[in-house]
Amino acid sequence: MNIITIEHIAKVYQVGMEEVHALRDVSLRIDKNEYVAIMGPSGSGKSTLMNMLGCLDTPTSGLYNFKDHNVSQMNDNELATIRNKEIGFVFQTFNLLPRSDALHNVELPLIYAGITSHERKERAAAALESVGLADRMHHKPNELSGGQRQRVAIARALVTNPSIILADEPTGNLDSKTGEDIMLLFNEIFEQGNTIILVTHEEYIAEHAARIIRLRDGLIESDENVSDRFIPGKKVSVD
Amino acid sequence: MKNYLFELKEGLIISLKAIRSNKIRSVLTTLGIIIGVWAVVVMTMAIRGIDESFQTGVASLGSDNLYIDKWAWFDNDIPWWELRNRKNLEMDDFRRYVELAKLPLAAAPSAGTNRTIKYEDKSVEFVNIQGTTNQYINTTNLTFAQGRFFNELESKGGRQVCVLGSEVNNKLFPLGNGLGNNVKIGGRKFKVVGILEEQGSWVMGNWNPDNQVFIPIENIFRYFQSQRHRSITINVRAPNSQMVEAVKEEAIGIMRRVRGLKYDERNDFSINQQEGLLTNINQTIGVIQVAGLVITGLALFVGAIGIMNIMFVSVKERTREIGIRKAIGAKNRTILGQFISESAMLCLIGGFIGLFLAMITSMIIAQMDFPSKITPDSVILAIMVSLITGVLSGFAPAFTASKMDPVDSLRYE
Structure with missing residues (x-):
């Protein structure tokens, strides 16, 4: 099933007197249960594309359909709703609320979804359990290690059962061992039937994905299926 | 409707947390409101006392x-x-x-x-x-x-x-x-x-x-x-x-x-x-009232500016938090509500402190045979005044917060 359809989108920023073409003409489709890595050097437009895919921003021109919704025409409130219901974010810097404990951080998207306190607590606890943090629920971010923080962020992304998980350099602030653990967690999540979009500039991180899209100067340079590659933790299907 | 109430409740919980984590700053900020509400309550109390006294005086003379x-x-x-x-x-x-x-x-x-x-x-x-x-x-x-x-x-x-x-x-x-x-x-x-x-x-x-x-x-x-x-x-x-x-x-x-x-x-x-006496008294009370209004209005105005200032600082400090909240689905009006309720809560706390001080003042004044008592309507007045001040002074900072771009605020250091 088709989740994301992008047709000829462009994004132009006005920086002073100058126009910056962050995205020139990008078209792509992402289906359900795909594991996509978006790669590219800095300035290639991958952050802009990620913001666009994450419904944090709207394109200057072109069409963006998320399931049946025309995102390119949405106002702030509609974008907020779609982010809340359909997208789970994982950031490089974790972006947890520093003064709230892990449980409350995971609860947050459910608050904005209007779910009652009791159900929220249950679902948040379950999500934390699924990322292996059942015993860290009442720790604040500064009482957790980097890997644990990222796990809280992943639990927060999963708790609403979103259509896609959007991870922006999820291992960028972690040492390689912890980073690898996090990537294994993503593999697990992928195997449970989730759709993952990973933005990274590290080849070995991108190798976890089944499809790699490379951007350069606001255009798609290549879009290759690499599912035949070895994916750590994923059972290689023999057929 | 249910949804709004829900958001209000969550907004209040969030604001309470924010205020609690900045206790000293919060109390200092509300000082203006404390003084303002104190002045409002004591003024109304004094005016009512004077007025009552005049009325009984005139009544004892016969109308x-x-x-x-x-x-x-x-x-x-x-x-x-x-x-x-x-x-x-x-x-x-x-x-x-x-x-x-x-x-x-x-x-x-x-x-x-x-x-x-x-x-x-x-x-x-x-x-x-x-x-x-x-x-x-x-x-x-x-x-x-x-x-x-x-x-x-x-x-x-x-x-x-x-x-x-x-x-x-x-x-x-x-x-x-x-x-x-x-x-x-x-x-x-x-x-x-x-x-x-x-x-x-x-x-x-x-x-x-x-x-x-x-x-x-x-x-x-x-x-x-x-x-x-x-x-x-x-x-x-x-x-x-x-x-x-x-x-x-x-x-x-x-x-x-x-x-x-x-x-x-x-x-x-x-x-x-006595009609003449009454008009004269009412003129006097009117002057006291206007003076009282100006003084309390000024105190509240200064207090409101203090609140507005600290709310702007708070919004700036929490730019990233606003970005996070927006990324995971907070609507503009949710953010608006969160910050307005925070400033209203701040003012309300100030209002209650002011009211408490006014009660103590009234007890002291009562010792000196000055007719003074805190009535339920002055309590309601104090609460309304602080609530309204809070909402008004919180609006501009909250509006700024609600209009922040999620992408920019997530990137804010």
């Missing part, structure tokens, strides 16, 4: 009364020298008025002087001594704690008897054993025949019956002031408030005749009314 006098109490159209050059009102004028007047319920002359009053080793200085007749009591609403007003016989005979106001009585006879004793007024002996109940019209000062002593008017002329040099006041009471105007018209007619005025001469007397 259907006219006072025929050489002097005009409030009429400032007549120049002072003209008032001074008027003929004195004399006892003869009073007698002829009483003969001719058909409408009044009662009429009595009065002449006052200030003297020291003594009993044994206790004395009260500068007491307003009112000389009058037995009819005077019928022109007022005064009530007695003990004894009675002097009677016709004592009045006509100019007996040395007196009626004490409650405060004078309390000072001379703290044990309450004044009735029947002799006091000395300006060195003359007077027997106490009656003691008034407390009238409680604190603001009337020397005109407060609590601070007055009444004696037969003959004694004033005999001992304290020559009748020739002293103008009296004729206290007239109308049977009811509808009759006040008629009594006034009649009084003008009679007094013009008594004073022998020609048709083209101006009145050489004034008919004073």
